[in-house]
Amino acid sequence: xxxxxxxxxxxxxxxxxxxxxxxxxxxxxxxxxxxxxxxxxxxxxxxxxxxxxxxxxxxxxxxxxxxxxxxxxxxxxxxxxxxxxxxxxxxxxxxxxxxxxxxxxxxxxxxxxxxxxxxxxxxxxxxxxxxxxxxxxxxxxxxxxxxxxxxxxxxxxxxxxxxxxxxxxxxxxxxxxxxxxxxxxxxxxxxxxxxxxxxxxxxxxxxxxxxxxxxxxxxxxxxxxxxxxxxxxxxxxxxxxxxxxxxxxxxxxxxxxxxxxxxxxxxxxxxxxxxxxxxxxxxxxxxxxxxxxxxxxxxxxxxxxxxxxxxxxxxxxxxxxxxxxxxxxxxxxxxxxxxxxxxxxxxxxxxxxxxxxxxxxxxxxxxxxxxxxxxxxxxxxxxxxxxxxxxxxxxxxxxxxxxxxxxxxxxxxxxxxxxxxxxxxxxxxxxxxxxxxxxxxxxxxxxxxxxxxxxxxxxxxxxxxxxxxxxxxxxxxxxxxxxxxxxxxxxxxxxxxxxxxxxxxxxxxxxxxxxxxxxxxxxxxxxxxxxxxxxxxxxxxxxxxxxxxxxxxxxxxxxxxxxxxxxxxxxxxxxxxxxxxxxxxxxxxxxxxxxxxxxxxxxxxxxxxxxxxxxxxxxxxxxxxxxxxxxxxxxxxxxxxxxxxxxxxxxxxxxxxxxxxxxxxxxxxxxxxxxxxxxxxxxxxxxxxxxxxxxxxxxxxxxxxxxxxxxxxxxxxxxxxxxxxxxxxxxxxxxxxxxxxxxxxxxxxxxxxxxxxxxxxxxxxxxxxxxxxxxxxxx
Numbered sequence: 001x002x003x004x005x006x007x008x009x010x011x012x013x014x015x016x017x018x019x020x021x022x023x024x025x026x027x028x029x030x031x032x033x034x035x036x037x038x039x040x041x042x043x044x045x046x047x048x049x050x051x052x053x054x055x056x057x058x059x060x061x062x063x064x065x066x067x068x069x070x071x072x073x074x075x076x077x078x079x080x081x082x083x084x085x086x087x088x089x090x091x092x093x094x095x096x097x098x099x100x101x102x103x104x105x106x107x108x109x110x111x112x113x114x115x116x117x118x119x120x121x122x123x124x125x126x127x128x129x130x131x132x133x134x135x136x137x138x139x140x141x142x143x144x145x146x147x148x149x150x151x152x153x154x155x156x157x158x159x160x161x162x163x164x165x166x167x168x169x170x171x172x173x174x175x176x177x178x179x180x181x182x183x184x185x186x187x188x189x190x191x192x193x194x195x196x197x198x199x200x201x202x203x204x205x206x207x208x209x210x211x212x213x214x215x216x217x218x219x220x221x222x223x224x225x226x227x228x229x230x231x232x233x234x235x236x237x238x239x240x241x242x243x244x245x246x247x248x249x250x251x252x253x254x255x256x257x258x259x260x261x262x263x264x265x266x267x268x269x270x271x272x273x274x275x276x277x278x279x280x281x282x283x284x285x286x287x288x289x290x291x292x293x294x295x296x297x298x299x300x301x302x303x304x305x306x307x308x309x310x311x312x313x314x315x316x317x318x319x320x321x322x323x324x325x326x327x328x329x330x331x332x333x334x335x336x337x338x339x340x341x342x343x344x345x346x347x348x349x350x351x352x353x354x355x356x357x358x359x360x361x362x363x364x365x366x367x368x369x370x371x372x373x374x375x376x377x378x379x380x381x382x383x384x385x386x387x388x389x390x391x392x393x394x395x396x397x398x399x400x401x402x403x404x405x406x407x408x409x410x411x412x413x414x415x416x417x418x419x420x421x422x423x424x425x426x427x428x429x430x431x432x433x434x435x436x437x438x439x440x441x442x443x444x445x446x447x448x449x450x451x452x453x454x455x456x457x458x459x460x461x462x463x464x465x466x467x468x469x470x471x472x473x474x475x476x477x478x479x480x481x482x483x484x485x486x487x488x489x490x491x492x493x494x495x496x497x498x499x500x501x502x503x504x505x506x507x508x509x510x511x512x513x514x515x516x517x518x519x520x521x522x523x524x525x526x527x528x529x530x531x532x533x534x535x536x537x538x539x540x541x542x543x544x545x546x547x548x549x550x551x552x553x554x555x556x557x558x559x560x561x562x563x564x565x566x567x568x569x570x571x572x573x574x575x576x577x578x579x580x581x582x583x584x585x586x587x588x589x590x591x592x593x594x595x596x597x598x599x600x601x602x603x604x605x606x607x608x609x610x611x612x613x614x615x616x617x618x619x620x621x622x623x624x625x626x627x628x629x630x631x632x633x634x635x636x637x638x639x640x641x642x643x644x645x646x647x648x649x650x651x652x653x654x655x656x657x658x659x660x661x662x663x664x665x666x667x668x669x670x671x672x673x674x675x676x677x678x679x680x681x682x683x684x685x686x687x688x689x690x691x692x693x694x695x696x697x698x699x700x701x702x703x704x705x706x707x708x709x710x711x712x713x714x715x716x717x718x719x720x721x722x723x724x725x726x727x728x729x730x731x732x733x734x735x736x737x738x739x740x741x742x743x744x745x746x747x748x749x750x751x752x753x754x755x756x757x758x759x760x761x762x763x764x765x766x767x768x769x770x771x772x773x774x775x776x777x778x779x
Contacts, residue, residue: 028068329619372428433525670720
């Protein structure tokens with residue numbers, strides 16, 4: 001029988017404790033690391049060595065060539081992985097391509113690729129793995145597996161800030177997930193200044209660059225890092241979004257002209273169409289009209305019309321404009337600029353339905369009965385002349401009895417009929433049970449110098465919903481029309497929630513007294529029922545957020561599975577071909593199916609529709625990530641003058657590495673990393689969306705109110721960091737409230753954090769001013 005105490009009388013760890021400690025580590029551990037963790041000294045180190053050898057022989061540990069230990073089921077540093085799904089935040093997750101062990105594989109979180117190629121579900125990539133927790137890894141994509149090549153213009157690109165060092169320099173990436181710095185050889189630094197924001201391309205190591213790590217060359221100088229107008233450029237270049245149109249594309253656009261009524265175009269210029277868009281919109285690609293249906297067979301029915309810019313007339317398959325539009329996939333919208341899918345000659349001119357000028361359009365007549373059921377539709381190619389360019393606020397004011405000089409003459413003929421038709425469409429939406437989850441959105445207000453003056457919630461007016469319902473009906477008609485003709489269609493599909501995610505949500509809702517049906521019988525109205533039950537309860541925001549994060553991501557596909565969120569069996573994007581390539585494909589297919597012209601969908605496009613749909617799903621996700629990236633940077637810029645101030649907020653997300661908080665007043669987001677939570681060891685309770693402290697019992701859960709202090713706001717790194725401030729009513733034990741045991745504990749914890757921050761800032765300052773940190777040789 002072995003003595004289970006060390007020479008100092010302290011308990012000697014069991015084999016199970018040592019194995020668990022190594023498995024929980026985010027990196028391989030040396031014998032010294034393990035001895036230090038268990039306070040093993042002197043002769044007991046021999047005993048530890050024997051225990052480790054025994055664990056290795058039993059297959060519970062593996063020893064690396066560097067004589068470090070890691071768990072037997074740990075994944076190797078380099079591995080071929082397959083992208084399996086995207087989480088609620090749009091971040092990709094993966095699994096090993098070859099997994100032969102029992103049980104589920106570890107979770108692999110894929111870091112955003114630094115090149116221009118967007119990844120999608122099913123892609124196989126070679127990745128470098130870094131263990132971040134027990135059975136959790138981060139993956140840095142090294143290359144696409146054979147056969148998975150994407151449309152990428154160039155090699156890997158990185159955006160960063162240049163700092164000179166001994167004739168050469170270093171670039172420090174603006175992407176906070178990239179931990180490496182890049183060396184710029186002296187011969188490649190001509191024209192660069194301290195603090196320049198640059199785009200770099202990594203070079204092969206070795207050769208003329210000696211032993212310098214991560215050599216790179218400057219691809220483009222964007223400007224000075226302190227110029228706020230460069231914030232969106234960081235995201236544009238980091239996510240590989242094309243910006244400049246090739247000369248061939250511009251030349252093709254410049255010779256285009258407005259068509260006349262020849263070729264079977266219908267004259268729709270007498271119809272008083274209006275466009276309704278945001279006040280800052282520059283392109284107007286949809287116009288609407290409504291009137292009561294005069295057909296006696298359709299009592300109390302309505303005739304609606306939706307006219308869409310006829311982009312397919314100008315952008316012909318396989319031309320220079322088409323190839324560039326496909327490459328971009330969609331327009332990308334930022335607070336201070338737009339990266340359009342099409343050149344301005346089209347997006348802001350020929351394909352913009354400006355008031356009182358002739359414009360080519362693909363229009364649809366929509367006939368609904370008294371219950372807003374679509375009973376008939378007809379697609380025509382025509383020429384329209386919009387009666388007015390209106391804004392959402394302008395139309396809403398008119399509807400509420402405050403018309404202006406523009407809306408006044410249109411009240412009886414245009415605006416009142418639009419709202420009457422909308423009331424029927426809204427009732428029909430509620431009746432069919434479309435999901436009523438409303439994701440709060442925010443926007444940054446930017447001045448002429450590029451500075452953020454405010455972050456405000458986006459308005460959600462009835463006029464917004466009016467246009468939305470008209471567009472949805474037109475999209476449904478497009479899908480139905482193509483199916484009626486057995487024609488190719490790029491559907492907009494939204495799958496029902498994944499089984500495992502739904503089961504986790506069901507278990508969570510049980511604790512609050514709500515129940516969900518099984519996944520195979522789940523309908524959007526079931527989720528709406530829970531939203532209504534919680535509408536007047538304190539847990540309203542929590543329930544709304546949890547149900548929102550249960551949802552799958554909508555994508556494009558030639559195979560129809562319906563749209564779960566809208567509760568529709570058939571749905572295709574038809575209404576924005578000026579900014580979405582998917583709509584352009586639908587237009588071409590309608591032209592082909594109904595013999596509306598010679599600029600129809602080609603046989604090659606028909607055969608490759610699956611590949612086309614996959615690509616535009618990828619570019620849509622790329623834009624979504626870039627737009628979120630820019631919003632994070634603008635948020636950091638807006639808050640950068642408020643370091644040290646406190647704010648009220650709510651926990652918007654809970655992860656294994658900390659919590660995210662959304663501020664009540666501005667809607668700005670930021671992270672509270674583990675080091676800025678009250679001192680404790682926190683366990684991530686994924687099912688209950690909470691972090692729970694083992695020692696104090698403090699817990700931080702989804703949608704909990706918290707008081708936070710701003711610690712860091714760095715727009716270059718898109719980093720906004722808070723720390724929790726505990727008080728009489730803020731923080732939390734199991735009820736969501738709590739505080740340290742005494743004032744001394746609170747101050748000592750704060751002192752330790754301040755000390756750690758000073759050390760970190762000292763290191764960072766030396767690193768930025770004097771080049772990378774280098775280990776000193778032992779004497």
